[in-house]
Amino acid sequence: MKEEKKKISIRDIAKQLNISVTTVSFILNGRAKEKRISDHLKEKVEKLVKEVNYKPNRLAQSLRTGKTRILGFMVEDISNPFFANIARYIEEQAYREGYKILYCSTENDREKTQELISMFRERHVDGYIITPPCGVEEDIKALLLDKLPVVLFDRYFPEINVPAVVVENKKGTYNAIKSLIEQGYKNIAFVTVESDQSQMMDRLQGYEQALREHEMLPNILKVKFHDATETIVQKIVEFIRTTDTVDALFFATNYLGVRGLEAIRREGLVMPDQIGVITFDDHDVFQLHNPSVTAVSQPIEEIARQLISNILNQLDESEGVEHPQTVVLPCVLMNRKSSIRSLP
Amino acid sequence: MKEEKKKISIRDIAKQLNISVTTVSFILNGRAKEKRISDHLKEKVEKLVKEVNYKPNRLAQSLRTGKTRILGFMVEDISNPFFANIARYIEEQAYREGYKILYCSTENDREKTQELISMFRERHVDGYIITPPCGVEEDIKALLLDKLPVVLFDRYFPEINVPAVVVENKKGTYNAIKSLIEQGYKNIAFVTVESDQSQMMDRLQGYEQALREHEMLPNILKVKFHDATETIVQKIVEFIRTTDTVDALFFATNYLGVRGLEAIRREGLVMPDQIGVITFDDHDVFQLHNPSVTAVSQPIEEIARQLISNILNQLDESEGVEHPQTVVLPCVLMNRKSSIRSLP
DNA sequence: CTGAAAGCGCTAACAG
DNA sequence: CTGTTAGCGCTTTCAG
Numbered sequence: 001m002k003e004e005k006k007k008i009s010i011r012d013i014a015k016q017l018n019i020s021v022t023t024v025s026f027i028l029n030g031r032a033k034e035k036r037i038s039d040h041l042k043e044k045v046e047k048l049v050k051e052v053n054y055k056p057n058r059l060a061q062s063l064r065t066g067k068t069r070i071l072g073f074m075v076e077d078i079s080n081p082f083f084a085n086i087a088r089y090i091e092e093q094a095y096r097e098g099y100k101i102l103y104c105s106t107e108n109d110r111e112k113t114q115e116l117i118s119m120f121r122e123r124h125v126d127g128y129i130i131t132p133p134c135g136v137e138e139d140i141k142a143l144l145l146d147k148l149p150v151v152l153f154d155r156y157f158p159e160i161n162v163p164a165v166v167v168e169n170k171k172g173t174y175n176a177i178k179s180l181i182e183q184g185y186k187n188i189a190f191v192t193v194e195s196d197q198s199q200m201m202d203r204l205q206g207y208e209q210a211l212r213e214h215e216m217l218p219n220i221l222k223v224k225f226h227d228a229t230e231t232i233v234q235k236i237v238e239f240i241r242t243t244d245t246v247d248a249l250f251f252a253t254n255y256l257g258v259r260g261l262e263a264i265r266r267e268g269l270v271m272p273d274q275i276g277v278i279t280f281d282d283h284d285v286f287q288l289h290n291p292s293v294t295a296v297s298q299p300i301e302e303i304a305r306q307l308i309s310n311i312l313n314q315l316d317e318s319e320g321v322e323h324p325q326t327v328v329l330p331c332v333l334m335n336r337k338s339s340i341r342s343l344p
Numbered sequence: 345m346k347e348e349k350k351k352i353s354i355r356d357i358a359k360q361l362n363i364s365v366t367t368v369s370f371i372l373n374g375r376a377k378e379k380r381i382s383d384h385l386k387e388k389v390e391k392l393v394k395e396v397n398y399k400p401n402r403l404a405q406s407l408r409t410g411k412t413r414i415l416g417f418m419v420e421d422i423s424n425p426f427f428a429n430i431a432r433y434i435e436e437q438a439y440r441e442g443y444k445i446l447y448c449s450t451e452n453d454r455e456k457t458q459e460l461i462s463m464f465r466e467r468h469v470d471g472y473i474i475t476p477p478c479g480v481e482e483d484i485k486a487l488l489l490d491k492l493p494v495v496l497f498d499r500y501f502p503e504i505n506v507p508a509v510v511v512e513n514k515k516g517t518y519n520a521i522k523s524l525i526e527q528g529y530k531n532i533a534f535v536t537v538e539s540d541q542s543q544m545m546d547r548l549q550g551y552e553q554a555l556r557e558h559e560m561l562p563n564i565l566k567v568k569f570h571d572a573t574e575t576i577v578q579k580i581v582e583f584i585r586t587t588d589t590v591d592a593l594f595f596a597t598n599y600l601g602v603r604g605l606e607a608i609r610r611e612g613l614v615m616p617d618q619i620g621v622i623t624f625d626d627h628d629v630f631q632l633h634n635p636s637v638t639a640v641s642q643p644i645e646e647i648a649r650q651l652i653s654n655i656l657n658q659l660d661e662s663e664g665v666e667h668p669q670t671v672v673l674p675c676v677l678m679n680r681k682s683s684i685r686s687l688p
Numbered sequence: 689c690t691g692a693a694a695g696c697g698c699t700a701a702c703a704g
Numbered sequence: 705c706t707g708t709t710a711g712c713g714c715t716t717t718c719a720g
Binding site for chain 3: 363364365366367370379380381382385404406407408409410
């Protein structure tokens with residue numbers, strides 16, 4: 001049995017070998033060559049470190065260097081499959097680079113987000129990956145002012161010069177609506193959430209533009225982000241009933257799509273004949289649903305990849321250059337039966 | 345404009361008020377009364393702290409106290425809706441108590457998990473919430489030995505005396521299988537994942553027991569956890585084809601259920617008439633599917649609640665008592681059309 | 689009631 | 705090449 005006693009420190013291993021902590025520190029930080037430390041000594045140190053399973057105390061390291069190698073990941077709702085999937089990819093890539101991830105859900109709440117940002121600052125996270133709700137512009141600016149690496153995603157603030165990773169929300173929606181029009185749908189409604197966030201505005205604009213080009217009139221249902229599941233379903237049901245000329249629905253988010261399918265089922269409407277359906281953001285539910293549901297699919301893995309590489313870049317370029325680089329990724333329209341009358 | 349200059353420390357605010365840091369520290373830590381510090385002084389300090397928006401450096405605090413107020417949350421896969429939902433509830437409750445959460449996915453990989461545990465230790469997380477893969481028993485024991493708060497969930501190690509939050513896997517499955525039998529299904533197959541984890545073994549046992557009681561023969565398909573989505577679908581398709589007497593399927597996890605539905609769709613089988621289906625763990629997909637799919641639902645919110653309260657308890661009882669308290673929560677069989685022939 | 693001072697464990701400038 | 709040492713910012717004992 002090895003005795004592991006109390007926590008062992010860099011001092012202990014220096015003492016053990018009768019050398020200075022500096023030497024040990026240099027070796028441990030891969031600066032042995034640079035400091036011309038003998039290979040022999042280097043090996044001796046590394047051997048002992050293995051033997052006693054010494055791990056530097058990250059807290060002390062962080063206090064000293066100011067770097068925590070922790071990233072803050074703030075999303076609307078971690079249980080939303082879109083964000084949960086991003087989380088998975090982000091994690092994979094971050095861990096590979098030695099970063100850990102602190103997550104939290106903003107619930108699109110300004111105050112909560114501000115508090116969260118403040119907490120992350122206290123914790124000295126090295127970088128911020130954020131889906132910002134409206135109203136936190138100043139807080140983001142403050143981060144920027146303090147030269148902290150930030151990258152927004154899903155939505156962004158056009159008026160702030162900050163890196164962001166988003167998708168072609170307008171174009172994606174525009175194409176989807178056009179596809180509905182081409183399928184012969186005459187009265188296409190847009191179900192969205194009350195929000196001034198950029199991605200929701202863009203989707204709305206894509207809808208409006210497509211209609212305008214075909215001289216059709218918009219027909220919009222807005223629910224509240226914080227409405228309960230059942231409330232949303234009921235609002236959609238009601239909407240379908242009261243505007244009975246509607247023959248197609250576009251849902252602006254995945255959870256609206258899920259609620260919408262429930263509403264359609266309750267109303268006993270048949271897709272794609274009685275009602276055409278497309279939703280933004282793909283999801284298991286939509287592929288498996290009978291009939292399968294057309295979706296505007298976002299490149300989740302690529303979004304995650306861009307987020308991480310962007311933040312790591314900022315972390316690397318030790319406070320050197322400015323690089324608010326915004327990336328706009330394309331969406332793919334996954335045509336399925338809910339919107340295509342000719343599909344088997 | 346307030347000047348915020350460089351990071352402000354407890355020293356600065358002490359100096360500013362011409363008092364000692366000790367006093368400030370006491371006040372900030374709510375020990376003013378205890379230390380008989382004048383209300384007047386207390387207010388003065390609090391006022392200044394507000395004014396300059398001073399936030400103690402958590403890193404220094406942690407280094408000093410050894411507490412980080414960070415919890416480590418290790419799950420099989422954060423993008424699995426079951427775990428993502430738990431994450432959401434865990435987060436909510438942890439943040440309320442001032443704890444942040446570091447998450448990671450183990451992918452059921454022993455080595456990866458060991459590394460992850462070791463990383464969390466380096467980071468000095470205050471508590472560990474873990475869904476352990478097989479083979480990490482010793483690592484869990486090591487945590488215990490070092491008096492670190494740990495709570496397992498989803499699966500557990502019967503041979504180790506460690507708190508855990510699990511569900512009635514055997515009973516839940518047993519009831520589901522019985523329900524299939526009562527519906528008249530004669531040849532019920534069990535689709536699971538190759539794994540010796542307790543929850544999978546328990547589910548299998550529930551299946552076997554139900555069959556035994558009715559003198560029916562087991563029929564089991566095991567796929568690999570790391571099989572690709574498409575591979576799993578194909579294996580299930582093949583299984584259905586080769587064992588064409590099968591008239592009901594039980595899927596032992598939510599993702600197997602999702603793959604299974606895809607396989608059934610491809611084979612063009614009709615539920616519940618040609619094939620009865622029940623799956624473990626509920627999911628949007630199962631509610632919305634047409635026909636809707638019967639599921640053994642786990643009490644997600646309650647699981648999260650128990651996890652947090654258990655870990656917080658351990659954190660409170662400052663290394664006092666032993667309390668490896670295991671909680672076993674009931675599941676609910678959500679009867680839906682895929683397994684009930686009489687349902688409309 | 690309050691202040692001085694000793695670290696927590698590590699990094700890195702500086703001086704051999 | 706290596707050792708000494710000064711903090712990083714905070715908590716807390718011990719003396720007044």
